[in-house]
Amino acid sequence: xxxxxxxxxxxxxxxxRRVKGCIFCRACSxxxxxGHLVVHRGRLNFILLNRxxxxxxxxxxxxxxxxxxxxxxxxxxxxxxxxxxxxxEVILKRVYRMDGLNLGMNLGASAGAGILEHFHLHLVxxxxxxxxxxxxxxxxxxxxxxxxxxxxxxxxxxxxxxxRRSRG
Ligand SMILES: [Zn+2]
Numbered sequence: 419x420x421x422x423x424x425x426x427x428x429x430x431x432x433x434x435r436r437v438k439g440c441i442f443c444r445a446c447s448x449x450x451x452x453g454h455l456v457v458h459r460g461r462l463n464f465i466l467l468n469r470x471x472x473x474x475x476x477x478x479x480x481x482x483x484x485x486x487x488x489x490x491x492x493x494x495x496x497x498x499x500x501x502x503x504x505x506x507e508v509i510l511k512r513v514y515r516m517d518g519l520n521l522g523m524n525l526g527a528s529a530g531a532g533i534l535e536h537f538h539l540h541l542v543x544x545x546x547x548x549x550x551x552x553x554x555x556x557x558x559x560x561x562x563x564x565x566x567x568x569x570x571x572x573x574x575x576x577x578x579x580x581x582r583r584s585r586g
Contacts, residue, residue, distance in 0.1 A: 440484055440533070440535055440536050441533065442480045442484070442533065442536040442538065443484050443536065445464070445466055445480075446464060446480070446482050451573075452569060452573075454466060455467040455469065455565060455569060457477070457569065457572045457573040457575075457576050458502070458573075458576035460498050460502055461498060462481060462482055462483075462492075462494060462495040462498045462499075463479050463480060463481050463482060463495065463498050463499050463502055464479075464480055464482065465477055465478070465479050465480075465502060465506065465576070466478055466480065467565055467568055467569060467572070468540070469565065471542075471565075471568075472542050473542050473543050473544065473545075473548060474514060474543065474562070474563045474568060475510050475513065475514045475516070475543040475568060475572065476540070476541070476542050476543070477506055477510070477540075477541040477572070478538045478539065478540055478541070479499050479502050479503060479506070479538065479539040479541070480536065480537075480538040480539075481495050481499065481536075481537070481538075483495065484535065484536050485536065485537055486525075486534060486535050486536065486537060487525070487537065488523065488525060488537055491537070499539060503521060503539060503541060505576075506541050507519055507541075509572065509575040509576070510541070510543045512575070513571050513572060513575060514543050516543035516544060516545055517544060517545050517546050518543075518544035518545075519541060519542070519543055519544060520540070520541070520542040520544060521539060521540065521541055521542075522539070522540050522542075523537060523538065523539055523540070524540075525537060
């Protein structure tokens with residue numbers, strides 16, 4: 419059902435869809451890591467749990483800078499994104515004993531991007547037989563573990579060092 423009269427929408431539209439409304443920018447600039455499910459901050463990217471995971475341990479690596487296009491990422495940012503992905507691979511293997519890992523980006527609405535304005539890399543752990551009946555037929559995802567539990571398992575794994583964040 420659509421609201422035809424929604425004055426709060428006007429305030430949102432008048433703000434010109436600024437970076438302020440971007441959930442990744444909010445998570446990036448916040449100090450409340452657990453509130454935003456941020457498990458790690460690199461120098462140019464940060465890592466957070468997906469609030470609507472496809473599987474347990476579903477992570478996203480996000481640049482600090484608000485960029486829609488992958489091609490606008492700097493070489494340093496993209497390099498760090500990939501090295502963080504490699505670190506996530508090690509941690510997810512250790513914690514979840516996954517058999518496989520899907521890494522992917524949805525760029526643009528037709529590619530299925532939920533958040534168009536700020537590109538991000540999804541990491542979805544996979545296990546043999548995890549594409550079950552519910553996912554295929556019911557379009558319902560089975561995620562037995564709560565986000566609090568996932569956060570408690572993964573966040574300590576990244577704690578070896580916390581470099582200063584930067585948007586460069
Ligand atoms: Zn953003």
